[in-house]
Every structure is written in structure tokens, then in C-alpha cells.
Amino acid sequence: MTSRQESDPDHDGTRQTGGGPTRLLLADDHSLVRETIAAFLAAGGDLEIHCEGTLDAAIAALGPHGPFDLILLDLNMPGMNGLDGMARMQKAAGATPVGILSANARPDTIQSAIAAGARGYLPKSMPAKSLSAAVRFMLSGEIYFPYNLLQDTPGEDDAGLRPREREVLQGLAEGLSNREIADRLHLQEVTVKLHVKTLSRKLNARNRTHAAMIARDNGLI
Amino acid sequence: MTSRQESDPDHDGTRQTGGGPTRLLLADDHSLVRETIAAFLAAGGDLEIHCEGTLDAAIAALGPHGPFDLILLDLNMPGMNGLDGMARMQKAAGATPVGILSANARPDTIQSAIAAGARGYLPKSMPAKSLSAAVRFMLSGEIYFPYNLLQDTPGEDDAGLRPREREVLQGLAEGLSNREIADRLHLQEVTVKLHVKTLSRKLNARNRTHAAMIARDNGLI
DNA sequence: CATCACACTATCCTTTCGGATATTTCGACG
DNA sequence: CGTCGAAATATCCGAAAGGATAGTGTGATG
Numbered sequence: 001m002t003s004r005q006e007s008d009p010d011h012d013g014t015r016q017t018g019g020g021p022t023r024l025l026l027a028d029d030h031s032l033v034r035e036t037i038a039a040f041l042a043a044g045g046d047l048e049i050h051c052e053g054t055l056d057a058a059i060a061a062l063g064p065h066g067p068f069d070l071i072l073l074d075l076n077m078p079g080m081n082g083l084d085g086m087a088r089m090q091k092a093a094g095a096t097p098v099g100i101l102s103a104n105a106r107p108d109t110i111q112s113a114i115a116a117g118a119r120g121y122l123p124k125s126m127p128a129k130s131l132s133a134a135v136r137f138m139l140s141g142e143i144y145f146p147y148n149l150l151q152d153t154p155g156e157d158d159a160g161l162r163p164r165e166r167e168v169l170q171g172l173a174e175g176l177s178n179r180e181i182a183d184r185l186h187l188q189e190v191t192v193k194l195h196v197k198t199l200s201r202k203l204n205a206r207n208r209t210h211a212a213m214i215a216r217d218n219g220l221i
Numbered sequence: 222m223t224s225r226q227e228s229d230p231d232h233d234g235t236r237q238t239g240g241g242p243t244r245l246l247l248a249d250d251h252s253l254v255r256e257t258i259a260a261f262l263a264a265g266g267d268l269e270i271h272c273e274g275t276l277d278a279a280i281a282a283l284g285p286h287g288p289f290d291l292i293l294l295d296l297n298m299p300g301m302n303g304l305d306g307m308a309r310m311q312k313a314a315g316a317t318p319v320g321i322l323s324a325n326a327r328p329d330t331i332q333s334a335i336a337a338g339a340r341g342y343l344p345k346s347m348p349a350k351s352l353s354a355a356v357r358f359m360l361s362g363e364i365y366f367p368y369n370l371l372q373d374t375p376g377e378d379d380a381g382l383r384p385r386e387r388e389v390l391q392g393l394a395e396g397l398s399n400r401e402i403a404d405r406l407h408l409q410e411v412t413v414k415l416h417v418k419t420l421s422r423k424l425n426a427r428n429r430t431h432a433a434m435i436a437r438d439n440g441l442i
Numbered sequence: 443c444a445t446c447a448c449a450c451t452a453t454c455c456t457t458t459c460g461g462a463t464a465t466t467t468c469g470a471c472g
Numbered sequence: 473c474g475t476c477g478a479a480a481t482a483t484c485c486g487a488a489a490g491g492a493t494a495g496t497g498t499g500a501t502g
Contacts (some may be wrong), residue, residue: 030324035349036257043260076438103251128256164449175431177488189488191450197490207458207490209430210396216437385479398458410458412480418460428488429459 022139023067024049027058028074028101041135042126054080061090068096070119070139075102075109083116090117097140110145120144144156160202162221168195174219243360244288245270248279249295249322261349262356276300280313289317291340291360296323296330304337306329312336319361325442331366342366381423382441389416394433 024041026049028034038049050065052058056079058071071093079085089098097119102109105123113121120138122131123146134144161169164185169191171181178192185192196208205211215221245262247270249255253430259270271286273279277300279292292314300306308317318340323330331342341359343352344367355365385406392402392413399413406413417429426432436442 024241030345030349032258032343032345032349032352033254035255036261036352038256038491039264040260122253122267124251124253126253128260130255131253131257162448172430173434175427175434177428179488187449188451190452194450194489200490206396209393211432212430213394213396213433213437216434299459383478408479409481411482414458414460415480421460 021048022046022069024135025052025058025061025065025068025071026050026101027052027072027077028053029053029077034074037131041132044132047135053077055085055089059089062092066096068093070135071096071098072101072122072135073098075100075104075113076203081111086113086116086118097138099144105146114143114145118143121146161199165195165199165202166220168192169199169211169215172196172208173215175212237413242269243267243290244440245356246273246279246282246286246292247271247322248273248276248291248293248298250274255295256392258352262353265353268356274298276306276310280310283313289314289315291356292317292319293322293343293356294319296321296325296334304333307334307337307339318359320365335364335366337362382420386416386420386423387441389413390420390436391442393417393429394434394436 015025024038024047026034026038026041028037028051031051031053034053038051041047042049050061050068052061055073055077062068071089073080073086073089075082075085077085082184086098086100096186098117099120099122100113100118101122101124102123105125110123112122120134120143122134122144126134126146137144167185168181171184176184178196181187182189182192196211198203200207200211203211203214205214212221233398245259245268247255247259247262249258249272252274253270255272255274259272259349262268263270264436271282272288275283276294276298283289292310294301294307294310296303296306298306300309307321319338320341320343321334322343323341323343324344331344334342341355341364343355343365347355347367358365388406389402392405397405399410399417402408403413415433420426421428421432424432424435426435433442
């Protein structure tokens with residue numbers, strides 16, 4: 001399930017923070033989720049976890065509560081605009097590795113996150129036991145991501161959309177007009193309209209707004 | 222918070238299942254979430270928790286793994302169509318109380334759930350400690366819901382939307398046309414257009430699709 | 443080489459959206 | 473009682489969206 005690339009020849013082990021316990025910063029907007037996850041991770045006894053509910057709060061916590069050995073960010077959280085938020089955190093956190101926690105498990109999302117320098121990608125669909133393992137894996141300097149989800153996932157949630165339709169759908173979900181999507185993809189507006197129509201059919205959507213919502217609900221974007 | 226009467230003064234008025242431990246059925250589509258929550262609740266030692274990842278699986282688990290003293294359902298889960306899913310579970314579970322677990326904490330959603338016979342409503346924004354208390358509260362026969370969230374919630378995630386605008390937004394998010402929204406709310410189409418315009422302004426949305434996505438991202442629907 | 447699937451383009455036409463502006467009703471407030 | 477704001481309604485207009493139908497280019501497949 002796991003896979004790695006390598007990283008940090010630095011030192012095999014975990015921390016950059018002196019000799020204290022290994023420290024985690026966990027940010028998720030649902031306190032029930034972040035606190036139970038924190039409790040679960042802390043149950044091992046070797047981790048100390050600081051929680052925040054927004055990206056800004058997490059960044060602000062770097063100073064007073066830092067330094068940390070690993071930072072985990074929820075991808076759908078106030079302040080995060082997708083991976084932009086991670087970039088902000090990385091800039092603020094310096095060398096401290098940043099991992100992504102997300103309900104979304106689409107292959108290209110995972111790949112984008114890793115490509116953008118994430119230390120790992122933890123889908124919320126993973127078993128809790130794997131979480132412990134993954135966190136320790138990341139702390140050891142490795143990059144963690146769910147290999148099985150990365151491969152293809154051609155079946156279920158694909159909805160039979162072709163690549164171009166996905167790109168158009170992405171624009172739809174951002175609230176762009178056909179004209180704007182066309183410009184972005186270097187297409188004619190009519191072509192975009194065609195894609196919107198076919199893609200809406202495939203998703204059983206009654207119009208572009210519905211299509212965007214369905215895509216959102218199914219993690220297609 | 223209201224109360225409800227139930228027989229068996231057995232212990233603290235908790236269980237209907239013979240003499241064993243108190244048993245919970247927890248259904249949430251994110252295994253990381255459900256397992257950590259289960260671990261958190263089970264840490265007290267007095268609860269036995271069975272987890273499932275979909276509504277259908279949860280209903281199917283009633284026979285083989287039941288009976289249960291309390292059932293908790295995630296509101297955003299495959300199989301649940303809002304409160305319809307809860308109704309299905311209630312029919313299948315008979316007298317066993319059913320509570321709702323949800324990322325959404327809108328007052329009217331909470332009220333609808335309670336009105337539909339939920340034993341409680343647990344927003345994922347609640348502290349983990351409150352969760353334990355709330356679960357035990359519900360097990361004792363009381364109906365739990367977050368009183369502070371029920372009152373008004375005039376502040377943060379409100380975005381200054383008026384009730385009517387919220388209703389229109391709801392329709393937007395379902396992909397309805399202005400015409401259809403108007404029919405549903407017994408308004409003229411022009412009025413709906415007005416609301417769409419003002420609501421889009423308040424959300425900084427560039428059009429209806431964008432507004433729907435923003436609303437979705439901010440849990441306004 | 444014929445065929446097919448896919449992506450793209452083109453026209454034409456109708457419906458819906460989006461925006462501006464003005465008027466009316468109604469309840470709340472001082 | 474007058475004032476105010478929310479809510480609803482009424483026209484008007486241009487800009488998008490939605491739908492249908494037809495045609496082009498290209499790469500894969502048999």
C-alpha cells in the first residue's frame with residue numbers, strides 16, 4: 001500500500017527539534033475529527049500533537065508552539081485554496097515537512113500534492129491503523145502516499161469522462177464562463193459548450209451548476 | 222434539550238440489549254474518521270462500537286451485529302439522501318434510537334433532524350470531549366443537540382445571507398433553474414433572479430455556479 | 443485502407459441568466 | 473405617524489447558456 005521516494009538524508013530518525021518528544025501540528029476544521037485523530041495518534045505515547053482549526057491559526061501556531069517535526073493539513077479547510085494553502089504553510093514552516101490530509105482521494109490530486117512538495121498524502125478513507133504507520137513513515141523522512149489509489153482508479157468514480165471533459169468540468173466548478181474556459185484551454189467557445197453538454201449528460205446533471213455540484217460531491221474535481 | 226421516556230431503569234437507563242455492554246453502531250464513509258471516533262469513544266471502556274462505511278452496510282449490520290443501544294449516522298454518506306437515509310434506518314432499526322453526525326451545523330438542518338425523530342445531532346465541529354458526553358446523554362434517553370448552534374448563528378459562516386436567500390441558494394445548489402426555484406418557493410421568477418444576484422454578491426461569486434460551489438465549500442447548504 | 447472514436451469547429455436558434463431601475467407591501471422601531 | 477429595511481414584483485435589455493445538426497482532422501484498430 002505504501003510507497004516511498006526517499007528524502008532527507010539528514011538523519012534516519014525523526015526530529016529536528018532538540019531532544020524533546022516528537023511534535024505534530026494537525027490542522028482540520030472539524031474539531032471532532034482533529035481531536036479524535038490527535039487522541040488516536042497520541043495514544044502511542046511517543047507523539048505530542050498540537051491542533052488548530054484553520055490554516056491561518058496553524059501558521060500562527062508555528063512560532064508560539066513550534067517547532068514541529070511534521071505538519072498535517074486538511075485540504076478542505078478555511079484558508080486552504082487547494083494546494084495554495086500548503087505552499088503558504090511550507091513557506092512559513094521552512095524545512096518542516098508538510099503532509100496533506102483529505103477526504104478526496106483522486107489520483108491526480110495526490111500526484112499534484114506530492115509534486116508540490118508534500119511529505120505525504122493521507123486520504124480520510126484510510127484505516128486508522130495505517131494512519132499511525134504513515135505518520136511514523138513520514139517522520140522518518142519518507143514520502144507516504146496510498147499506492148493503490150495512485151495507480152488508476154479507472155472504474156467507479158470516473159463516470160466515463162474524457163480528459164478534456166474533466167478539464168472543462170474543472171473550470172465549471174470554478175464558476176468560469178464557457179468563454180473563460182475556452183481561453184484557458186485554448187479552445188473555441190462552441191467546443192466548450194459541446195463538452196459541457198456531453199459531460200452534463202454523463203453526470204446526469206440538468207445544467208452546468210448541477211454538474212459542478214455533482215462533480216464536487218463525487219470528488220471528481 | 223428535551224427528554225424522552227423509555228423503559229428499563231436497568232442501569233442508568235441506558236440499554237435495551239440484555240445484560241451485555243452498551244453497544245453503538247457508527248456509520249461514516251471515511252474510515253479514518255469513524256475508526257478514530259470509535260477508538261475515542263471506546264477508550265472509556267464501557268462502550269462497544271461497531272463501524273460501517275455506508276448506510277446500506279449499517280442497515281445490513283443490524284441483524285448480524287445487533288442489537289444496538291444507539292446508532293450514529295453521518296449525514297453525508299453514500300446512501301443517505303439527507304434525512305431520507307435516517308428514515309430508512311429508523312424503519313429498519315425499530316425502537317433503537319438514531320443520531321446524526323454531520324459536518325454541517327446549520328440551525329434548520331438540526332431542527333429538521335430532531336423533528337424527523339433523531340435522538341441527537343452531533344456536528345463535527347464539536348469538541349471530542351463533548352462527544353463522549355453527548356453519546357452518554359443520548360444513551361440515557363435524552364435528545365442531544367448543540368443548543369448554541371440552534372439559536373441563531375449570526376456570525377461567521379453566515380455570510381450575511383437572509384433566510385430567503387438561503388432557500389434560493391439551496392435550490393441553486395440542486396441545479397434548479399430560476400423558474401423551478403420560484404415554483405418551489407411560490408415566488409415569481411424575477412424575484413428569484415433578484416435573490417440570486419444579491420446572494421452572489423454577498424458570496425463574492427461571479428455567477429450562480431460559482432455561488433453554489435462557494436456555498437458548498439463553506440457548508441452553507 | 444476503411445472504419446471508428448475522439449476532439450474540435452461551425453451555424454442556427456431558443457431559453458435562461460445577469461444586471462439595472464422602479465414600485466409596492468409589510469412589519470419593526472422610535 | 474412617519475421612517476426604514478426586507479421582501480416581493482414589474483419591465484427592459486444584452487449576454488450567456490443550452491440544444492440540434494453538420495462537418496473536419498487525427499490517431500488507433502482491424
